Amino acid sequence: MSRTGLLRALADLAARPHAGSAAVAEALELPRPPTAGEHADLFDFQVYPYASVHLGAEGMLGGDARDRVAGFLRALDVTPPPEPDHLVVLLHAYADLTDLAASGAPRADHARRVLLHEHLGSWVGRFLARVVELGADPLRTWAHLTVRALADELAVCGPPPGPPAALRDAEPLPEPEDATAADWTQGLLTPVRSGLVLARADLARAAHELGLGTRVGERAFVLRALLDQDARAVLGWLAREAVRQADDLGPVAATGGEPTARWWRERLGHTATMIDRRLGAGAGPSGAESGAESGAEEDR
Secondary structure: OOHHHHHHHHHHHHOOOOOOHHHHHHHOOOOOOOOHHHHHHHHHHOOOOEHHHHHOOOOOOOHHHHHHHHHHHHHOOOOOOOOOOEHHHHHHHHHHHHHHHHOOOOOHHHHHHHHHHHHHOOOHHHHHHHHHHHOOHHHHHHHHHHHHHHHHHHHHHOOOOOOOHHHHOOOOOOOHHHOOHHHHHHHHOOHHHHOOOOOHHHHHHHHHHHOOOOOOOOHHHHHHHHHHHHHHHHHHHHHHHHHHHHOOOHHHHHHHOHHHHHHHHHHHHHHHHHHHHHHHHOOOHHHOOOHHHOOOOOOO
C-alpha cells in the first residue's frame, strides 16, 4: 500500500463504520473493523477527533480553531466541508497534497508541511494517545498505525522549527486569584489551556478512586459535581493526572515533533503548578466559589 493509500485507509476507519469497513480493516491487517457502537462510544462520547476541540480557546467544536483550518483550505482553492477540522478531512487533505507534491504541483509541498505541522501534528498525538488508552481493540490498533504513518510523514517533511501557532498563542490556566470557579472548570476541560485531554471515563475514574458520587451529564457538569463534593481531593487528582498525561507524550513527539511535545509537557506542568497554588489558597466548592457561577456547558 502506498503512503497516501495508507493515510486514506486510516481516514476511512476514523469515519463511521460502513459496508466497506471490513475490507479496509483487512487491508490494514486489523483483526476486525470497529463496530458502530465502539466507534460512537469513543468518538462521540469520550475523545473527539476534531482540531477545534483540542486547539480552541473554549475546548468546543467550531470557533476560531475550525476557522483556521477552513481558511487554510480556502487558500488552496478548496471549498471547506461542514467539518473541515475533522481528522478524516485532514488526513484526506494531507494525502491529496502529498500526491500533488509528487506530481510537481506548485505550493503543494509547502502546503502539506503546513497542514502536518499546524493542523495535524499540533493535536493529533494527544488525541491518539487517549484512543490507545480508552478505545476498543480495533481502535487502539488503528491509533498505533496512525501514529506510525504520521511519524513517517514527519520524517519526510522534517520537524517544525517550534510549536505551532495555535499552541504558541494559547492562554494557559490563570493564576488562582485571577479566575472564577467557572473559568477554572472550563479551563481544565480545554486541552489547549490546561494540556489535559479529559474524557468522561477519566472523570468516572476520578470519582471511583476518590470514593465520590458521579452524575450523568456533560463533562463540565460532572466535574463541577465532583468539585462540589470534595474540591481539594478532586484538584489533587487532576494535578496527578496532569503529571500522568505528561508521561504519555511519545505519540506527540512522533507525529508533531519534539517542539510540540515540549509545549504540551510545559502546559501540563503549568497546570499542575496552578492547581497546587489553588489548593494552597484554599479551594472551596467547585474549586473556589459556589457552583452557581458555573459557565455554559461544553460542546457535548
